[in-house]
Amino acid sequence: MIHNNQDALDWIHSRLQVGIKPGLLRMEWLMERMDHPERRLKTVHIGGTNGKGSTVTYMRSILQAAGYETGTFTSPYIEQFNERISINGKPIADEEITQLVNVIKPLAEELEQTELGGPSEFEVITAMALYYFAYVHPVDLVLFEVGLGGRLDSTNVIHPLLSIITTIGMDHMQFLGNTPEEIAFEKAGIIKNGVAIISGVKQREAKEVIFKRANEMQSTVYQMGEQFQSSWQQSLSTGEAFHFQSVFANMEHLHTGLNGLHQTDNAAIAIMATLYLKTFHSFLIEESHIREGVEAAYWPGRMEQVCHRPVILLDGAHNPEGMTALVNSLKIRYPQRRITALFAGLKDKKLDEMVSLLHQAADSVICTTFDFPRAAGYEEFEPLLNEQTMWRADWDEYIKEFQGSAEGDQLFVVTGSLYFISEVKRLFTKFY
Template sequence: MSQNFSTFNSLSYTEAVDLCLSLADFERATHSPNHSDFHLDRMIFLAGLLGDPQNSVPSVHIAGTKGKGSTSAMVASIIDASGKNVGLATSPHLHSLRERIKFCMRSIPKDAFAKLVSDLWPFVKQTSVEGKHGGVTWFEFMVMAAFYYYATKQANIQVIETGLGGRLDATNILSPEVSVITSISLDHTKILGDTIELIAKEKSGIIKRDTPVVVAPQPYGDQAYSVIAEVASQHSANVLDVGSAYELSAEPNDIYTQNVVVSGNIDEYAFKLPLLGAHQAENAATAIAVSETLNLLGFELSTSDIKDGLEAVHWPGRLQVLQDDGPIIMVDGAHNTHSALSVVKTIKEMKRSELLKINRVILVFGVLSGHDSLGVLGQFESLASLIVPVTSRHPRSSPSDFLEEQAQKLGIGLVQHSESLLSVREGIELALSVAGIDDLVLATGSISVAAEVIEWKENIVPELYPNIPTGIEGKT
C-alpha cells in the first residue's frame, strides 16, 4: 500500500476508512468481475478465523431486485420497536459508509468503526496470504465487519440485506431464521442473467434447508415465483407467498405518508406508513409477514410493535419530499425500469387524487453505467416536461452529455445550459431556476443522485473518498 497508517490499534476514523477502502471495490469500480469469479470461499475462510460471528446472532436474510433495502429497514424498525437490540446491514450508503452498519437503528459510531478495522485487519491480511482465494474485497470486509460488530454487541437479531444477487453474495454464509425474497425484476443482467427466471434463481440462492421463506408480491408473477418455489422445495423450505396469503389496501394520506391496512395470518394491521407508493405498501406487507414468521419461531413481536415500527421507519431517498412548496422537490433512487415505473405511477396517483397539485415535472436525472439508462428514462417520458441530465460523484456515473443524447432520442425537452457536464448541485440549481411555484422538481435515476440532492438541501457534509476517482472531479 502506498499510504502510511498509524499502528492498527490507534487508527483514526479517517485512517480506518482509507485503510478499508484500499481493498478492491467492485461496487464503485468502473468494471466488475465476471460472475464466474464470484465465490464464498474467501468469506468462509475469513469467518472461520473470526469464529464464525455471522452465526452468533439470529438472522433475517433479505434478497431481491427492488424493495430489499426498504423491507430490511421496516423489519429492523419493527424489531427495534419491540425493545430488542437489532443490527441492520444494508448497502449502498447515502452520505457515510457507517450507515451500512446500524445497531438499534443508529449508524456505527466513528470510534467503533475505527476499532472494528483495527480488530479485523490482521485477519484480513491473513486471509489474503493464507486463504488461497485472493484478497478480501471492500464489500466482503464491510459485511464481515457488520457480522463481527453485532456479535460483539450481543444483538438479539440481525437483519442482513444482500448486495448483489444472492447465491454468491458475500452475505450468503448465514444460517438465517427466515429467508426473504422481495420483488424481482430485470437489473444487473450482465451478471445475474437476462431473464426473470435466471435472476430469480440467483436470488433464491439464499434459501436454506428447513428454513422458512417469505416471498413478496412479484410483478412478473409465476415467472419468478415458480423458480423460487422449486428451489424452496429442493431445500424442504416452507414458502409464505405474501401476494396470495395477505390482503392489502393502501391510499395516500398526504405527500409524506400513506394509510395502509394489511390482513395477515395472525392479525390485521392499520398504520400510517412514511414511505410512498403501492410498492412500499407491498414491502410493508412483506415486513409484516416476516414479523409474523418470527413470532411463530419464538421472537415476540406484538401487533403494536409491528404498527409502531412501520410508522417509525426511516429510509431516505425513496420518494422523499425535501421541499413541499414553491416548487416541490422530491428525490428517489429509482435505477431500473420497474422502479422508475413505480415512481411514475405513484406521482400520477397523487396528482389524480389532488394531493399533489403540480403543473410541470422537471427531471434531474443521472444514472450509473451498466444500467438501462434509455429504458429508465423512457418510463419518465410521460411524466417529465423537461430534463436536466447530471453526473454524480460516483465513479460509475454516466456523463450528462450522454444522457442528453438519450433524452433527445425520446423527445424530452432539455433545459439549456453552457456546461459540458453538469454536477448534481449544478443540475438541481438549474432546474429550480426554470421551475415555477407549481412545478415539481424530481431528482432520480440513481441513489447517488438522490443522496447528493439531499446533501445540498439539508447541508449534509458527505464523506468523500479522495483515493477513489469521482464521476466529476472537484464538483459536488
C-alpha cells in the same frame, strides 16, 4: 495498526480495486479465522432486486417499537458510511469502524497471500458487520441485506431464522443472468434448509423458480397474493394508507412512514416477517407495535421530500422496475403538478428505458452526471437528448436555479443512482 476513522475508511475503499468477486470461499476462510461470528447471531436475510432497504427499515422499526435491539446491515449508504452497520437506526461510531478494521485488515492481508486472493470491499464490510454484532455489540436480531444476487453473495454465510425475497427485476444482469428465471435462481440461493421464505415476487416464471428451490430445501413459502397481501387505500400527506391480510392476522387502516404506492407491498412483507417471528420464534410483537413501527419508518432517498417550497423529492430509482414504481406514485400523488426530473444513472443500466419511463410523469427530464467511476456521462445520454430531454453537467447549479424560479405548481424530482442521491442529499444537508 489503523489509528483514525479516515485511515480506516481509506483502507476499506482501497479494496474496491479488487472488484466484485462472487463466491463464498473467501468469506468462509474469514469466518473460520474469526471463530465463526455468523453462528452466534439471530438473523433475517433479505434479498431481492428492489425494496430491500425499505423492507429492512419497516422490520427494524416494528422490532424497535416492540422493545428489541435490532442491528441492520445495508448498502449503499446515503449520508455516511457508518449507516451500513447500525443499531436501532443509529450508525456505529467512527472509533468502532477503526476497531473493526484493525481486526479485519491483518486477516485480509493474510488471505491475500493464499490462492483465494484478497477479499473485496463488500466482503470486508460484511465480515466487519458479522464480527461487530457477534463480539462488540450483540443485539436481539440482525437484519442482513443481500449485496448482489444471493447465492454467491458474501452475506450468504449466515443461517437465518427467516429469508425474504422482495422482488425480481432485470438488474445486474452481467452477474445474475438475462431472464427473470436466471435472476430468480440467484436470489433463491439464500433459501436455507428448513428455513421459511417470504416472497413478494410477482412474475409467474420467477415464482416457479423460488417455489422449486424452496421445495428442494424443505422450506415453507409465504407468497404475497396468496398467504398475505396489501390493499392500497389512498395517499396521505406523508405515507400511504393500506389494509393488510394474512394467514396470521388482518389489520386495517395502516399508515406507512414512506411515500410511494409500492411501499405498501414493502410494509406488508415486513409485517408478514415480524408475524412469522412472533408465531414461530416467540418474539413478543403486538399489533400496536406493528402499527407504530410501520408509521414511524424512515429511510432516506425513497420519495424523500427535502424541500417544501418548491417541493423537491429524492428517490433512488436506479433500474426500470424502481422507475416504474416512482412514476406510478408521482401520477397518483401529484396529478396536477408540473414535474421536472433530474436524472443520473450508471453506465451499465438501461438509461433509455428509464428516461422513457420518467417522461410518463415528468414534463421535462434533465440528464446529468456525477463524480463516480461508473457514472454515465454526456456520451451515454447524448442519443436520448431532445426538446424534452436535456443535459446539464452542473446539477448543483441547476437545482439552485430551479429553486429560485419555480412557481407554485412545480415539483422537482431528483432520481437515479443511489450514489447520485447520496451526493444530492449531502448538498441539502449542508446548505438547506
